[in-house]
Amino acid sequence: MGIGHWEETCQIILPTLQAHPTLQADPTLPTLQALPNSPQRPMPNAPCPMPHAQCPMHPAIECHNLKTAYSPSLQRPILNGISCQIHHGEFVALLGLNGAGKSTLLRSLIGLVPLEQGSIHINDIPMNPRTLTQIRRDIGMLFQGGGLIPQLPAIDNVLCGKLGIRTTWQTLFGFPKRDRRQALEILEQLGLRGQADQKTSLLSGGQQQRVAIARALIQSPQILLADEPITGLDVMACKQVMDTLFELHSQQGITIVTVLHDLGIAAEYAQRAIVLDNGRIVYDGHCENLQAQFSVIKN
Ligand SMILES: Nc1ncnc2c1ncn2[C@@H]1O[C@H](COP(=O)(O)OP(=O)(O)O)[C@@H](O)[C@H]1O
Numbered sequence: 001m002g003i004g005h006w007e008e009t010c011q012i013i014l015p016t017l018q019a020h021p022t023l024q025a026d027p028t029l030p031t032l033q034a035l036p037n038s039p040q041r042p043m044p045n046a047p048c049p050m051p052h053a054q055c056p057m058h059p060a061i062e063c064h065n066l067k068t069a070y071s072p073s074l075q076r077p078i079l080n081g082i083s084c085q086i087h088h089g090e091f092v093a094l095l096g097l098n099g100a101g102k103s104t105l106l107r108s109l110i111g112l113v114p115l116e117q118g119s120i121h122i123n124d125i126p127m128n129p130r131t132l133t134q135i136r137r138d139i140g141m142l143f144q145g146g147g148l149i150p151q152l153p154a155i156d157n158v159l160c161g162k163l164g165i166r167t168t169w170q171t172l173f174g175f176p177k178r179d180r181r182q183a184l185e186i187l188e189q190l191g192l193r194g195q196a197d198q199k200t201s202l203l204s205g206g207q208q209q210r211v212a213i214a215r216a217l218i219q220s221p222q223i224l225l226a227d228e229p230i231t232g233l234d235v236m237a238c239k240q241v242m243d244t245l246f247e248l249h250s251q252q253g254i255t256i257v258t259v260l261h262d263l264g265i266a267a268e269y270a271q272r273a274i275v276l277d278n279g280r281i282v283y284d285g286h287c288e289n290l291q292a293q294f295s296v297i298k299n
């Protein structure tokens with residue numbers, strides 16, 4: 001990318017990024033000490049017979065009693081006592097009716113939600129303002145709607161995933177060549193090599209969603225959180241996106257937590273379902289007979 005092109009790109013990117021929630025510091029994020037009810041965890045230095053990535057004692061994600069502040073409009077906290085453990089390499093579908101708290105729960109896992117109570121550990125690291133940068137390096141997030149910059153070519157959207165870990169100096173004259181090579185490799189892996197230079201707005205919905213996945217993957221996350229990645233896509237695009245997530249899980253061992261609305265798709269791809277209702281987990285288990293779990297919620 002030439003300097004002129006890059007300046008133009010910056011003018012498009014910067015206002016969007018400044019408004020982007022992940023890049024805004026959250027001064028209300030509580031420190032771990034401020035959170036009551038932290039669970040008893042294994043001693044950090046205790047010998048562990050297994051690599052952490054496989055050890056049930058060291059989950060990829062551990063939430064204990066997460067509670068947000070009371071919301072007057074809902075007459076309850078948005079998250080109201082969420083506890084769960086998600087292990088390395090699991091593929092979890094997060095389900096629930098609109099307003100149940102699914103997006104809020106995903107956002108809390110990257111430190112975007114002020115919590116009144118509870119604790120979060122990611123890869124055994126307690127979330128607090130000091131560890132947040134490190135934690136965000138391990139987690140890729142696909143926001144609802146993709147959050148891509150439509151005017152930019154696909155490859156530049158993918159490169160935006162590097163902005164959090166490159167200094168201004170490193171990107172002043174464009175991204176390093178190795179970043180561009182990596183972006184192209186990821187686009188190729190997701191079947192989008194031919195679309196790398198196309199304006200993102202001209203791509204199909206399914207292709208755009210895969211560009212968003214590529215943007216999350218360029219930071220080499222161990223965990224991928226996806227908020228409604230297939231909402232609004234046609235049947236073929238849904239399959240492509242879900243197959244892509246499944247391959248990341250099965251071939252690269254990436255832990256996937258994805259919000260879905262289609263119970264059939266959840267049962268087809270996920271190993272486990274977590275169902276939220278009114279800010280609480282009402283079901284956590286296998287994906288068989290999910291319809292029955294939902295009839296309980298509706299009644
Ligand atoms: N920042 C916020 N301020 C106030 N209410 C919010 C905020 N974010 C979400 N909510 C409310 O919390 C509830 C849960 O939202 P959300 O997590 O987006 O639900 P879901 O993703 O399950 O549809 C909704 O009723 C929503 O209106």
Ligand SMILES: [Mg+2]
Nearest residue numbers: 102103104144
């Ligand atoms: Mg949502």
